[in-house]
Amino acid sequence: MTTARELMSTDVQTARSSDSILEVARKMAEADIGALPICGEDGKLKGMLTDRDIVVKVVAQRKDPLSVHAGELAEGVPVVVQADDDVTAALTAMAQHRVRRIPVLEHERLVGIIAQADLARELDHKQSAGVVEAVSED
Numbered sequence: 001m002t003t004a005r006e007l008m009s010t011d012v013q014t015a016r017s018s019d020s021i022l023e024v025a026r027k028m029a030e031a032d033i034g035a036l037p038i039c040g041e042d043g044k045l046k047g048m049l050t051d052r053d054i055v056v057k058v059v060a061q062r063k064d065p066l067s068v069h070a071g072e073l074a075e076g077v078p079v080v081v082q083a084d085d086d087v088t089a090a091l092t093a094m095a096q097h098r099v100r101r102i103p104v105l106e107h108e109r110l111v112g113i114i115a116q117a118d119l120a121r122e123l124d125h126k127q128s129a130g131v132v133e134a135v136s137e138d
Contacts, residue, residue, distance in 0.1 A: 004090050005083040007122050008104045008112030014039045017046055017071030021058050024049060024070050037103050037110055038074045045103055045110050047074030080105050083112070087123070090114050 015024045015036045024036060028051055035050040049070055058068050079097045081090045083106040094102050094114075104112040 002087040004081045004085045004104045007087055007118050008114050010112045012113045015070040019070045021054055021065040021068045025054055035101055038070045044108055045078055047078045049073055
């Protein structure tokens, strides 16, 4: 059994709920990534923030990226898996919720993230193709 821990990337950049969207966008640009987990001041995961969220919810609505904070864009309960879950739990959750990356938790703390690229590198084509197909559907 392959676990989420075995596939996840552990060098995860994060945004704090109190970070301005400008700070978050700069962090994304510097790291060349399209999404960041949002963690509260308590260190617990509050949501995920994508570059698309920034464009649609801030820029397109002409909001000031200095005055909007990451925590304001964290909506709903984030889709997550536990570090010791079988990788099929991650595959299923990603396909069902149509997400390209999923945070990995251990004892309620963020310990990693699994992205589609991780699946493509580590699993056979048949296993990863279902997630790619589900996420890419219109």
